[in-house]
Amino acid sequence: EAGVTQFPSHSVIEKGQTVTLRCDPISGHDNLYWYRRVMGKEIKFLLHFVKESKQDESGMPNNRFLAERTGGTYSTLKVQPAELEDSGVYFCASSRWGGNTGELFFGEGSRLTVL
Amino acid sequence: QQQVKQSPQSLIVQKGGISIINCAYENTAFDYFPWYQQFPGKGPALLIAIRPDVSEKKEGRFTISFNKSAKQFSLHIMDSQPGDSATYFCAASMVGNYGQNFVFGPGTRLSVLP
Numbered sequence A: 001e002a003g004v005t006q007f008p009s010h011s012v013i014e015k016g017q018t019v020t021l022r023c024d025p026i027s028g029h030d031n032l033y034w035y036r037r038v039m040g041k042e043i044k045f046l047l048h049f050v051k052e053s054k055q056d057e058s059g060m061p062n063n064r065f066l067a068e069r070t071g072g073t074y075s076t077l078k079v080q081p082a083e084l085e086d087s088g089v090y091f092c093a094s095s096r097w098g099g100n101t102g103e104l105f106f107g108e109g110s111r112l113t114v115l
Numbered sequence B: 001q002q003q004v005k006q007s008p009q010s011l012i013v014q015k016g017g018i019s020i021i022n023c024a025y026e027n028t029a030f031d032y033f034p035w036y037q038q039f040p041g042k043g044p045a046l047l048i049a050i051r052p053d054v055s056e057k058k059e060g061r062f063t064i065s066f067n068k069s070a071k072q073f074s075l076h077i078m079d080s081q082p083g084d085s086a087t088y089f090c091a092a093s094m095v096g097n098y099g100q101n102f103v104f105g106p107g108t109r110l111s112v113l114p
Helices: none
Strands: A005-007 A010-013 A019-024 A031-037 A043-050 A053-056 A065-069 A075-079 A088-095 A110-114 B004-007 B010-014 B019-025 B033-038 B045-050 B056-059 B062-067 B072-077 B086-096 B099-104 B108-113
Touching (some): A005 A088, A031 A075, A031 B099, A043 B099, A053 B099, B004 B086, B010 B019, B019 B086, B033 B062, B045 B056, B045 B062
Parallel strands (some): A010 A110
Antiparallel strands (some): A019 A075, B019 B072, B033 B086, B086 B099
């Protein structure tokens, strides 16, 4: 079974540019989460999809961030325009639906550097 | 109330020693407490987890101790090995209005010296 895959693994862009991160969850996992970790800080929640629906996007920093999940499969996170403070590692995680026992399966992360 | 505090930020232990990482939470609605282990260049992976109805859970060299009244839990790694060198994140979870929510601590970077 393939794990959670993320692309790109590293992106370096200039302030004001646009970047799109992609996540392919484990097949059959209805829950898909996006998190961000700024160096030395906690893994911070951004948003949560159940299938194609946004269940909770309370962690999204501002309207420069847009997440989609096409047909309940892969998800994209677009940052437009990027700012310096957007730098960090963006993790995607998926889990099966149901209860409070769902193990989160993380991807390897997409490191974003905004210059 | 949604914060999980974790200490120390970094830890250096000799091979064979005991590594101890502590976490604390405020929200009593949390009812699932996992620990994740992350190696460089990889994503975090579930290591061990506990529910608040037990005070301790052991899996091999890894033990979680849970103190519900103090709202604290800790990870103990016995006989620490160089291969245990990684970043460890504690987390707290509950089922909210939108499904399962996870809150992570800032992580502890563990280095086990050979």
